Amino acid sequence: MEYAIEMLDITKEFPGIKANDQVTLKVKKGEIHALLGENGAGKSTLMSILFGLYKADTGTIKVNGETVTIDNPNDANALGIGMVHQHFKLVDRFTVTQNIILGYEDTRHGFLRYDAANEKIKQLSEQYRLNVDPHAYIEDISVGQQQRVEILKTLYREADILILDEPTASLTPQEIKELMSIMRNMTKEGKSIVFITHKLEEIRQVADRCTILRKGKHIDTVNVKDTTNEQLAEKMVGRKVLFDLDKKTAKVKDAVLEMRHASVLSPVTKQQVVKDVSFTLKKGEILCIAGIEGNGQSELVYGLTGMYPIIKGNVTLHGEDITKSSIRKRSVTGLSHIPEDRHKHGLILDFTLEYNLIMQSYFTEAFQKRGFLKFDAIREHAQELIERFDIRTSAGPVTMVRSMSGGNQQKAILGREIERDTDVLIAVQPTRGLDVGAIEYIHRELLAQRDKGKAVLLVSYELDEVFNLSDRILVMYEGENVGVFDPETITEQELGLYMAGSKRSEAS
Amino acid sequence: MNKLWTRTLEAVAKKPNAINIMSSLLAIVGGLLFGFILMLIINPNLAFYGLYRITVGPLSSMRDIGWVLRNAAPILLTGLSVAFAFRTGLFNIGATGQLTVGAFFALYVGVNWTWLGPAHLWVALLAAMLGGALWGAIPGLLKAFRNVHEVVASIMLNYIALHMINLMVRMTIYHPDERALYPASSARLPSWGLESVFSFPGMNIGILIALLMAFIIHLVLNKTVFGYELKSVGLSRPAARYAGINEKSRVVYSMIIAGSIAGLAGGVMFLTTGIPFRLSNVLLMQGFTGIAVALLALSAPLGVIFAALFFSWITRGGNLADRAYDPELIEIIVAVIIYFSALSLFMKQVLADFVKRRTKEDVQLHESQGDVS
Numbered sequence: 009m010e011y012a013i014e015m016l017d018i019t020k021e022f023p024g025i026k027a028n029d030q031v032t033l034k035v036k037k038g039e040i041h042a043l044l045g046e047n048g049a050g051k052s053t054l055m056s057i058l059f060g061l062y063k064a065d066t067g068t069i070k071v072n073g074e075t076v077t078i079d080n081p082n083d084a085n086a087l088g089i090g091m092v093h094q095h096f097k098l099v100d101r102f103t104v105t106q107n108i109i110l111g112y113e114d115t116r117h118g119f120l121r122y123d124a125a126n127e128k129i130k131q132l133s134e135q136y137r138l139n140v141d142p143h144a145y146i147e148d149i150s151v152g153q154q155q156r157v158e159i160l161k162t163l164y165r166e167a168d169i170l171i172l173d174e175p176t177a178s179l180t181p182q183e184i185k186e187l188m189s190i191m192r193n194m195t196k197e198g199k200s201i202v203f204i205t206h207k208l209e210e211i212r213q214v215a216d217r218c219t220i221l222r223k224g225k226h227i228d229t230v231n232v233k234d235t236t237n238e239q240l241a242e243k244m245v246g247r248k249v250l251f252d253l254d255k256k257t258a259k260v261k262d263a264v265l266e267m268r269h270a271s272v273l274s275p276v277t278k279q280q281v282v283k284d285v286s287f288t289l290k291k292g293e294i295l296c297i298a299g300i301e302g303n304g305q306s307e308l309v310y311g312l313t314g315m316y317p318i319i320k321g322n323v324t325l326h327g328e329d330i331t332k333s334s335i336r337k338r339s340v341t342g343l344s345h346i347p348e349d350r351h352k353h354g355l356i357l358d359f360t361l362e363y364n365l366i367m368q369s370y371f372t373e374a375f376q377k378r379g380f381l382k383f384d385a386i387r388e389h390a391q392e393l394i395e396r397f398d399i400r401t402s403a404g405p406v407t408m409v410r411s412m413s414g415g416n417q418q419k420a421i422l423g424r425e426i427e428r429d430t431d432v433l434i435a436v437q438p439t440r441g442l443d444v445g446a447i448e449y450i451h452r453e454l455l456a457q458r459d460k461g462k463a464v465l466l467v468s469y470e471l472d473e474v475f476n477l478s479d480r481i482l483v484m485y486e487g488e489n490v491g492v493f494d495p496e497t498i499t500e501q502e503l504g505l506y507m508a509g510s511k512r513s514e515a516s
Numbered sequence: 517m518n519k520l521w522t523r524t525l526e527a528v529a530k531k532p533n534a535i536n537i538m539s540s541l542l543a544i545v546g547g548l549l550f551g552f553i554l555m556l557i558i559n560p561n562l563a564f565y566g567l568y569r570i571t572v573g574p575l576s577s578m579r580d581i582g583w584v585l586r587n588a589a590p591i592l593l594t595g596l597s598v599a600f601a602f603r604t605g606l607f608n609i610g611a612t613g614q615l616t617v618g619a620f621f622a623l624y625v626g627v628n629w630t631w632l633g634p635a636h637l638w639v640a641l642l643a644a645m646l647g648g649a650l651w652g653a654i655p656g657l658l659k660a661f662r663n664v665h666e667v668v669a670s671i672m673l674n675y676i677a678l679h680m681i682n683l684m685v686r687m688t689i690y691h692p693d694e695r696a697l698y699p700a701s702s703a704r705l706p707s708w709g710l711e712s713v714f715s716f717p718g719m720n721i722g723i724l725i726a727l728l729m730a731f732i733i734h735l736v737l738n739k740t741v742f743g744y745e746l747k748s749v750g751l752s753r754p755a756a757r758y759a760g761i762n763e764k765s766r767v768v769y770s771m772i773i774a775g776s777i778a779g780l781a782g783g784v785m786f787l788t789t790g791i792p793f794r795l796s797n798v799l800l801m802q803g804f805t806g807i808a809v810a811l812l813a814l815s816a817p818l819g820v821i822f823a824a825l826f827f828s829w830i831t832r833g834g835n836l837a838d839r840a841y842d843p844e845l846i847e848i849i850v851a852v853i854i855y856f857s858a859l860s861l862f863m864k865q866v867l868a869d870f871v872k873r874r875t876k877e878d879v880q881l882h883e884s885q886g887d888v889s
């Protein structure tokens with residue numbers, strides 16, 4: 009059997025950490041090869057080496073049996089290797105076609121030849137059933153479609169080997185299904201795919217083989233059919249992972265956060281994206297906001313935390329009206345917020361980890377005295393959180409957050425917000441991009457917070473998470489609250505109907 | 517030799533500060549080299565002599581050193597102003613306008629308010645800061661509340677300042693016979709003995725004021741809560757907002773502070789007897805040199821000290837070399853050296869790439885490849 013890609017004994021060291029230590033990855037022609045590993049295991053690094061973004065310290069790369077050197081992404085393109093990054097790199101105000109040909113333009117007498125490009129894109133789109141309109145503007149299409157544009161971009165450059173780095177992390181279940189069938193179509197055409205994901209179920213559904221990394225080392229490569237999810241998880245984490253949470257019944261106490269007939273205006277689209285929503289959040293419970301992405305959940309949270317204005321109705325925290333309060337005021341009176349967009353809001357990427365960990369508390373007595381920062385306290389605080397939340401970095405508290413792996417960035421935010429110990433914890437997609445071990449840990453932590461008597465508002469697009477954690481489920485559809493349900497009595501199918509808007513509860 | 521070089525680079529690569537200093541030094545070497553090539557082209561016979569005069573000339577007498585120090589003061593301050601704004605994510609191209617307004621405020625107080633007695637000078641300096649602050653506040657407010665880009669607003673304000681101040685100087689502090697007035701002696705910067713140390717009659721404590729300011733700004737940016745907030749806003753406005761920082765007010769404060777530093781430069785320049793305030797249709801160049809100073813220093817307040825001294829030194833060297841070349845040519849050569857030196861940031865990238873290739877070490881300088889989480 010010939011291999012499309014062979015990465016042999018790859019070692020890559022960053023100052024302070026061996027991100028890849030003698031890793032071997034062999035991808036057969038026409039297969040979907042999953043790459044599994046904990047956060048910070050070195051998956052993205054390995055793929056960046058293959059794509060020419062980093063240079064390996066030692067090791068060889070073979071493409072179709074021949075040894076090659078890949079110094080930059082252009083070399084990779086020339087060898088037929090394409091990569092779709094977790095965060096897309098598209099120009100919002102360009103059309104699909106303009107984005108795809110960017111950097112690869114076909115010109116005649118200095119003029120762009122759009123016709124040929126459009127034609128080729130249309131043909132590729134049909135061949136792989138991507139359903140992308142070449143003339144649409146990026147800002148007008150959904151995240152799932154944007155991802156397909158990224159895939160088209162690699163196909164347009166005639167890539168035979170595709171690297172997909174956590175492509176499903178920001179997709180809805182429906183979009184994930186579509187992506188998987190696209191991936192299958194591509195392998196039918198003889199293309200090979202390296203697929204990074206933290207979701208074992210997805211590996212089971214599409215991948216042929218799976219390579220597992222742990223702490224930069226190659227642990228095993230297995231046939232997916234011959235292994236169970238438990239085995240995969242165990243190889244990856246190095247211990248047994250418990251998929252069942254031990255969830256006690258909630259001891260619900262008094263209400264802390266109440267929203268009454270609130271409407272939220274999005275400053276971006278100038279539209280009312282949350283309409284007349286009311287709910288009560290009580291101490292000691294996890295209230296989950298469920299729904300298909302884009303039905304006002306994000307904006308509801310922005311309204312609660314003060315980032316978007318509430319134009320009608322009101323919000324009270326501990327009985328105090330906070331409808332018009334500043335973000336800071338809400339945060340110090342008892343709101344913690346794990347934001348949806350970790351790069352935009354959650355972190356300052358060019359600050360060190362320790363600075364990021366005090367983002368919500370730098371002004372408190374603990375970290376400042378008469379306006380001067382207390383550097384010892386800041387360092388100590390960072391070390392504590394690193395330990396407690398197992399944040400893996402190359403240089404500890406002084407690591408630049410930009411250089412940390414995606415999952416570890418997320419853990420830093422989680423640690424910071426949970427540690428603040430406020431009465432209300434708002435968590436939006438808290439486990440996005442985390443490995444199964446870390447998810448298990450975060451789920452436990454959220455339940456522990458609940459059992460300590462905190463109120464948790466969880467926004468999640470994943471039904472598993474919703475059912476595993478919540479005490480009550482509030483479903484949103486088109487910005488409205490369509491009903492609050494008990495996870496013990498409602499079925500997944502029924503919940504799905506409410507989420508899709510084909511059913512409404514009379515009760516609310 | 518080659519080994520040693522690689523090893524030095526390796527050591528340097530581990531320290532972000534070291535790599536910053538190194539890139540600034542490289543930029544300077546590049547600038548000098550460029551100037552040298554220019555001199556070779558113009559007149560190869562005199563090129564070595566010219567380079568020698570420019571680089572070593574200012575060290576030949578205490579008087580020259582005094583000149584360098586005195587003239588470093590205003591560009592140190594404008595450089596500081598630009599660097600400070602940079603760190604908070606703003607491009608203060610308006611330093612020259614703020615400097616002009618500051619100069620007017622200082623002169624107004626310095627010429628007219630003679631009743632102030634011993635406090636006269638200090639009030640005049642404060643007035644300079646106030647004037648600059650006012651002029652900086654306008655683009656700050658426009659940026660924060662109307663989303664007008666500070667560069668556009670500042671450029672227009674530069675010209676408004678220029679012409680308005682011409683008019684106001686003529687109305688309030690000019691002699692009826694159209695002669696500039698010097699500030700009263702109680703409002704002139706004292707020399708504190710520096711005059712005799714450098715045997716340079718124009719020498720005053722301006723440079724000490726500028727140094728003090730650099731240390732203060734260094735402290736504010738790196739050690740205080742306020743600095744933490746400003747830098748947060750500079751690096752990511754959405755994240756700062758999420759953290760509850762009032763990012764609008766921070767933008768305004770930042771421009772007010774940047775403006776006041778540039779305004780102080782105006783005070784330090786004109787509260788002397790040496791240079792009178794002339795009515796002119798040209799923007800004061802010190803404001804723009806400040807941009808080059810900030811660039812060379814990679815926006816580090818303490819780095820600004822060295823960058824300003826270097827530029828002042830090269831300028832003096834240019835004056836001393838004018839026996840070799842025409843003054844116009846020398847001006848071009850000095851400008852070339854200065855602006856080439858401002859390419860520190862570029863040098864930093866080059867250096868990072870170089871080190872990466874040489875040592876196969878990544879230097880955490882991978883902004884260009886973006887986010888691969």
Ligand SMILES: Nc1ncnc2c1ncn2[C@@H]1O[C@H](COP(=O)(O)OP(=O)(O)OP(=O)(O)O)[C@@H](O)[C@H]1O
Binds near residue numbers: 045051053401413880
């Ligand atoms: N440019 C860099 N400089 C320093 N350290 C780095 C750099 N890039 C990655 N690292 C470190 O290398 C390790 C591996 O990172 P990598 O991004 O490959 O992890 P990953 O397996 O993709 O994790 P995740 O699932 O969280 O995305 C991490 O500890 C990370 O901090």
Ligand SMILES: [Mg+2]
Binds near residue numbers: 051413415888
């Ligand atoms: Mg990754």
